[in-house]
Amino acid sequence: MVDPKGSSSWLKSLNISDIFVWKDHGEYGALVAKIISILVPVFFSALFFGKKKGKIRGVPVDVGGEAGYAVRNARRAELVEIPWEGATTMAHLFEQSCNKHTRNRFLGTRKLIQREFVTSSDGRKFEKFHLGDYEWETYGEVFVRVSNFASGLLKLGHNIDSRVAIFSDARPEWRIALQGCFRQNVTVVTIYASLGEDALIHSLNETETSTLICDSRQLKKLDAIRSKLTSIQNIIYFEDDSKEDTFSGSSSSWTISSFSEVEKLGKEGPVEPSLPSKNAIAVIMYTSGSTGLPKGVMITHGNMVATTAAVMTVIPNLGSKDVYLAYLPLDHVFEMVAESVMLLAGCAIGYGSPLTLSDASNKIKKGTKGDATALKPTLLTAGPAILDRFRDGLVKKVEEKGGLVRNLFHFAYKRRLAAVKGSWLGAWGLEKLVWDTIILKQIRTALGGQLRFMLCGGAPLSGDHNI
Ligand SMILES: *[C@@H]1O[C@H](CO)[C@@H](O)[C@H](O)[C@H]1NC(C)=O
């Protein structure tokens, strides 16, 4: 958030309430809540609220003719625009990071071992997954896939002056497709998966998108609205573990290819990359907007690199030992930047989903591991709405237990919070050890036990992160 103009458009698209998936799932939230409502107040009070109350933390500036405030990182005298020399676009940054971290783990996913349906007492059916351990691709391997995809995209006949849209849940191929497009200076349109048909039609039409990348279960939906998708020529779909949604392909005017077919095309016929310049538009992000049709926010490579570089300066000791759990939608700017930060630092990114996050999550088969316990992340992102839900879930659980547990919890929490806020009279040393062992550790292990930092964005955090 360096460029005042750029940052306002970034902020507009940060509407965390759109992370709809969280709304109906209090159960895993409760568990996850435990750890987060402890850690978060701690981190954020330390980070942001630790200073004296009432102090204005901005510099008055002229914002396009109006008076406004600029908030800058006090540790830097200069604007942070790039992470290092030569990394001026997301394409340059990616290539350089892959060269630096060739052998590091980069993108990880869990294979589906088993899928089953459980019928609850009221007759409703629930899908449950048994997922395997994380399987990884290195920076070097991903770079090869990105180059192949970039070549394949052109071989497929994508016109380099038209846009590519991605409409899918987050997964490694999402990132690979994104970086592949950047490598050929192709602007990527992203559309919130929650936006629905009209928004999709509008966004694709407005941007004259000619290639749409989606997951295979979207294909049938697209076929139903094909007459309205006049600009589309190519469809590339991500293959799925489950076979049930395969598409018969009644259409003739679209070229429909699987992601791996495109990679293969590119491998067989490499095309020279055409890296973008700093001012080229990297993504056009369609966000909810509060009224009418969704609006596309245009973000240049320069914007995105600057934000990524700036966020990186905020996370202490970020490095290749860090493991990041990516479970938010990638069509959200917050998640896209967070992942870019990880990429920059050579971290491992393990993909998960809100519905499989913890052992107690709705879609996790009983007795098997959720994403957090399988991955043991050190870093996580969340928005205020999510944190509030976590806290509420935790408070509820604790209140239900009542009695001693409740009193102990509140006491331990208060003691540690005081310590973390900087008071020497808070719980340190032996007392800290005691609270950690009997109360706080349980809460931490719900998210893998290694978490050390959370990135938060979207809207101001509620001041009420104390219980
Ligand atoms: C697509 O956009 C054009 C203008 O660029 C407009 O005339 C047309 O009605 C739009 N079509 C749909 C289906 O929205």
Ligand SMILES: *[C@@H]1O[C@H](CO)[C@@H](O)[C@H](O)[C@H]1NC(C)=O
């Ligand atoms: C990249 O594409 C943009 C359009 O988004 C164009 O203005 C620019 O000249 C292209 N840059 C290069 C280096 O080809």
